[in-house]
Amino acid sequence: MVKLSKVKMGILEFLWRINRPASLREISDGVGVKIRCVNMHIINLRRNNYVTKTGEGLYALTDLGKEALGFPRVNKESAERILSRVPYALAFHFYSELDKPLMIFSDSLHDFCEKIRSLDLKSIEFHMFRGDFEAWIKSLGDVELARRLAIIRESNLSGEELRDEIYRAVKSRCDELQNIISSL
Template sequence: MGELRKTKIDLLEILWRAGKPINVRDIAKKANLKMRSVNMHLINMRRSGHVSSVGSGLYIITDLGKKALGFPEIDVEKARKILSPVPQEKAFKFYKGINEPLEVSSSSLKDFLEKIKEVDVKSIEFHASRGDFELWIHFLGDVELAKRLRIIRELNLSGEELRDEIYSALKSRYEYLEKTSAGTASTN
């Protein structure tokens, strides 16, 4: 398989950012391309296995498409490693601000997901603005989720809207990793 051209990489990036099935019209709008051109690229990428059609005019990125974007493949072992607890000294420690610890920490992705629902929103704003969440998730080994959290950070959200976006990204990824670690995830 040869390298994908920039346009196809851009289309894969749009599909990945969407995080859900997206129609040709929306893809074309986001890519600033004509629908006919996008349709031809999608047909070719479907044939090559980079995207999958999941309904009338809806497309999602496949694992092969994610690999083309530079994300490492997540197999059973990798998923289990990401989900495994880390020692307490490497746990994520929540702060409300500089020198303002909350005495709350998370040592696994599952625990982190639960803490995001409960922790003071000021702590979420503090850590998100500094990129702390994505750094810790990257440390756990999940490059893709770390990038998704970076994108959320760049949206400059605040308050409960920020919490909801982060929680949604974490929950979706956690569920995928759980299925993968059990050997039951679909490979798109």
């Protein structure tokens, strides 16, 4: 893999963070570099298959681009492993605070996604700010989603806004992994 410049890595990181196609202007604003400069870097990133053009003036990160950011490639087997159920002992057990279990657990990423929608906000905030969600998701083998949750944690959101961001990130990842399983 080619060593990329700081600006190119910044472009890849920006596209990964927003998790959707973006225009040159949006990328330029996001990384703080002039559009002309971004355009030259995008040409090179496209040539090396790190970025793809998805529509009129929109660019998205490819799997190779994710690998350049340090994420492992996800194939059908790893997607199935990440989405599969785990034994009770390895499930995520929710607490409202230390030594106060809610007697609620999630044994899969899909189950976790559904439980987040109705779980007590106190529990979500307790686990989020301790990094518990990231650690459990990393134990499932999903380094990328764990990093997304770390970014959400670092944004210091709280309440329903925090719940919504976690739900969106987990739901989007579940859908992405399911698509990998279905398409291969």
